[in-house]
Amino acid sequence: MTTVTAPDAPPGATAAIRKARGGGFWRYLLVRFLLIFPTIFILVSLVFFLMRLTGDPITASLGDRLSPDQLAERIHAAGYDRPLIVQYLEYLANIFTGNFGSSITDGRPVTEILLTYGSATLELAIYALIVAFIVGIPLGMVAAYFRDRWGDAALRIFAILCYATPVFFAGLVLKLVFAVWLKALPVAGRASTRTELKLQQLDDPTGIYLIDAIRTGSSSAITDVLTHAVLPALALGLLTAGVFLRLVRTNVIGTLSRDYVDAARSRGVREYRLVRRHALKPALVPIITVIGLQIAMLLGGAVLTETTFEWKGLGFQLAEYLSKRDFVAVQGIVALLAVIVALTNFIVDLIAAILDPRVRY
């Protein structure tokens, strides 16, 4: 969706494209870059107006705790009694300077919330992507190799199951089996209290616990952090693994019928080598593009995974603010995530364009 491929280009066109490579590439880059702004603008405006339809955020979060006079005073102080269009323009200007507002319930700036908890979500997302790659890509190749046989069917059902299981249910089951019944892994959290204290003593912590733990040099801290990450990473990673599996399978099957693969087959190259050496690489390019869409899905999944495992990241915070009906914080976090999604989509498009010249217009 984010990229436009041109499979219908006539065969002679590739030479022309290669010739015009410099101009085409930069032009493509510029168009993609400029598209970030309307995307962010649309999403931020959409969120702003939708949220404002509910009425002012102060009544929503504090309405049952303050008297009407106090409410009116707070609403006036925060400027929510001004015309909507004024508030909107001010909001846009603020976002432009990187100010996403402050939460109502605890008064923390949203940007600070992001800096504190963003690293936790990033860490979880990276682990999940690693799980997805390790599980999804080899299994996708196996499924393509056993195409239309029982191995293929079993793997495809596994892929659909990955998709069909909500992350929080996968999380609950993993927790029940490995943490509660087998007692092999911790139930929740990012690290034990002792390790967390140790990590806080570091000056200038990165917030990515694994890096911090390695910096403390204590092997018990590293194991502690890693064991806490296993279940959340699996729960979130399997969701994406299913997508990768299907994608690799479809694309490898597609490339296996190409002429050059036929040529290799006629030279006597074994089937598994064909899959591994000839068909896999072209099949990986679409994955790069899909990762872009997966980032959005990962962020959505992270909200649920973090809530299940009390993993104190952005998603966990978002759920907390949601339950407190603190809609300024929700709006801020959501708008911020929109910016992140738009930026990652641009980067993914860029990488895809470098890897595959056909992607460019």
Next chain:
Amino acid sequence: MSTETQTPAPEKAARVRPPWWNRLPVLQQLRQSVGLQRGMLIVGLVITSVFVLVAIFAPLVAPYGYNQLRGPDGLFGAQQPPSPEHLLGTTVGGYDVLSRVIWGAQTALLVILVAIVLSVFIGIALGLLSGYIGGWFDRITIVIADAIYAFPSLLLAIVAAIVISGGQSSLWGGILAAAISITVVFIPQYLRVVRAEVVRVKSEAFVESARVIGASNRRIMFRHVLRNSTRTLPLVITLNSSEAILTLAGLGFLGFGIEPSAAAEWGYDLNKSLSDVTSGIWWTSIFPGLAIVLVVLGITLVGESLNDLADPRLRARRKPAKTPAQAVAAEKPVAREEMGDVV
């Protein structure tokens, strides 16, 4: 099972029209499928029908009401393990798990139906206009649709749910809130699919001829273009139904569900069972979770099979058809890439 049914080509279907029951979206594919693919399709259809039946007949099937707390012998009691009276135990709030799982099917079905009907109508209308009118209107709609599509759908649904209900609500309020939240996320997909088809069909000769004989724009749009632009819809609808259930469950899990006194909702029950799991109480979470997995699995199996059957690269090869017949089968893929989906 003759070779005739193997041709999905509209040209041929127009010449020898098979009886209407063979042209129904799902049945046609069922006849077309072979081997494992047919197995997957049948399993999917069976699970989906059981789900629909359970949802419709929930009042007859469920042993208790979804909000029933006491039986003839007094209160059910909270977190009771499975027993003859409560086959799947009771929840933390003292409800019967089996009954809530069964009633949950009804809620899920209602949400799917409302969400799909809304998004199909709005999406088709926008896609038709966007593709047919073209120009600036088209470009702006597409940029907006793409922006919404790129956004994490759950977050968007959360925002929509806040707007509609401000959180929890009654049965119909909750169902509408969930359905509309899901609709907001789905409209861009229908818009994309229909628009792509409209743009393709618009340049076909029969549209040109209709214009030449002086048909009005409205007639061309609805009679000639729209009628020929809906072939991918059954596929998108099945895929979206399963997504709708997941989104509903996600909303429920984050506390935007429907109050337990108003209806049963699987995601809400899972949220309430979060703390049970830590103390080893498994029956309150496993069963509603399994219900979600099974229903999504069933619907996705149907959707996947439809997708594969429409895509000649993925269609299981019929044994005798290793000859030129394959070329026939290779006509017009309705691959998911065409609807802008990369999965």
